[in-house]
Amino acid sequence: MEPTQYPQGPETQETSDELYERFTFKTDKGQEPLRIDKFLMNRIEGATRNKLQKGINNGMVLVNGKPVRPNYKVKALEEIVVYSDMSPEETDVVPEKMDLNILYEDDHLMIINKPAGMVVHPGSGNYTGTLLNGVSYYLQQINPNVTEDTLPRFGLVHRIDKNTSGLLVLAKTDTAMRHLAKQFFDHTVKRQYIALIWGDPENDEGTIIAHVGRHQRFRKLFEAYPEGDHGKEAITHYKVLERFGYVTTVQCVLETGRTHQIRVHMKYLGHPLFNDDFYGGDRIVKGTVYARYKQFVDNCFALCPRQALHARTLGFVHPATGEEMFFEAPIPEDITSVIDKWRKYVSTRGVENQTT
Template sequence: MKQEENIEEIESSDSEELYEKLVITITKGQEPLRIDKFLMSRIEGATRNKIQQGIDDEMVLVNEKPVKNNYKVKTGDRIVVYDDRSPEISEIIPENIPLNIQYEDDDILIINKPAGMVVHPGSGNPNGTLVNAVAYYLQQQNPNIDETELNRFGLVHRIDKNTSGLLVMAKNKHAMTHLAKQFFDHTVHRRYIALVWGDFDTEEGTVIAHVGRHLRFRKLFTAYPDGDHGKDAITHYKVLERFNYVTLVECRLETGRTHQIRVHMQLIGHPLFNDDFYGGDRIVKGTVFTKYKQFVDNCFELCQRQALHAKELGFIHPATNEKMFFESEMPEDMNAVIEKWRKYIGHKAHE
């Protein structure tokens, strides 16, 4: 019998979230068929064992609920498939690296990541990462933990190496799936604080522009306002404090594309202060005269990375369904630069 489907791809590996999602809506004409067999014919390269394992791990939802492998799909079903598509990490070497753990229970870890720490091993960063540190921490808690359990343990999102702030990790598969769904449904509260170049004409606004890899320089990301490349991305911003030449803003994410805030701020002419990828590591606003240049260079020296901090994180607890909210202190380097700008503008006002 003929069948028709609406198949929609959502998210990509070029994203702070580490899970891709495939949504299949069966509109009509579907004869009853076991879900594992149904998905085998829909997902290229997938094995039955892998699909069955995903179903057992609640990585497959039908009408927003987990099902068994013998569930038979039917017309009207909305099937959501979560799949970890980020680069495989063959081995995690536990390393004794200090962690700033803000909260922990049987299901989640909330970590305040310092600037300069990579979240997970990859090309050029085989060790010294947050995941290496967490593996060591878990190993100390349970010396008999299976090494395979340490590989990419519970990582559902990430933040850039030189961005500081809050990150949540799952401690079991149920928590991982539950949190992944919240990230994809854009229900996770994420508030960043950024120091950006220039002054704003308005107090708040929204940037809507696709974000994807640069077509020529693959290490960079760029905005595609016409939506011809990349994935949809939405950033809401609000002015917190003005310093004439730079502005302190809050950014709230609806989507979590890699470098999203940095790319969106560059798009509207306000690159992040000292962002060496997107043009913020030079004087963007202000006359380049000796004293001012020296002042800016001193600020760059105080905060030797893009001035971006993941300050707030909120979500529904995967086990208790309670609303969880966490807030981290601003890091010393950003605080020092902000205070320096306050004094500089105050001094200029009294000249």
């Protein structure tokens, strides 16, 4: 279904890595029979019959838990669920042959390990070379009839940042896409990230609860709003893995999936991600700035020329078999090289190196 303005507010389409959001309507006991598209047009701001029919045909509108046809007539006391594609803009996906690191694939889904530097889907300034360009080509080699009409966004239900590496799940059927989208919405998907952050956190583990939304002045950035006055709810659980005094390796588990969530939450905690040029991690945050130390840090930046963040694990229920699925992607060499470099640096200089 194409992006639609909903009455939930302007943040709806701006702050989620989960590309589908769910909206629920309940008909009252006096509801007269009415076509589903007409019913929804009266309740969704900016919706058109064409958009709604496309969503209904793609199985993104459910009545009492089941997909319906566009001519279905709603009745009294029915629950209607609409899954809306929250992609920031509609850009045609041009199939493009490329190497994809597919870790797992069956008839219903595929797991891809995305490298750092690759944009997930086409958008302003990135019309080719994205993951979806490659996925569309790959799927059409298997089935030439697969299009964005038969499988919206070629099965993409979540995303990670361009310079974040790691795991993504993509659906290969509309049924699998609906099932996975529901799991992301219900926050039952298990996601664990590995990050290298600046500084030495006070606690070995903790939970960060602060809304994440667009920065009020700089719209490309996101900000933490601990009072909940802007943005959407965001919860990150973290655990220290290894301390190097100046920097720390942490494990982050997402309870919600907001854009830049870990990066924003770690900045809010006072520990921006190492070499995160958006949120202040691309400079010396801890340590005395003298020539030798600065050269060491610059060398580390050169080894890992992006934010040190990797989506390491992904767990969910298989949409067809009901089986619990779990996948893990090794930490890339650029991050492990920097961690090793810091480990050697502190061991030769007598700085505390505590492993948890």
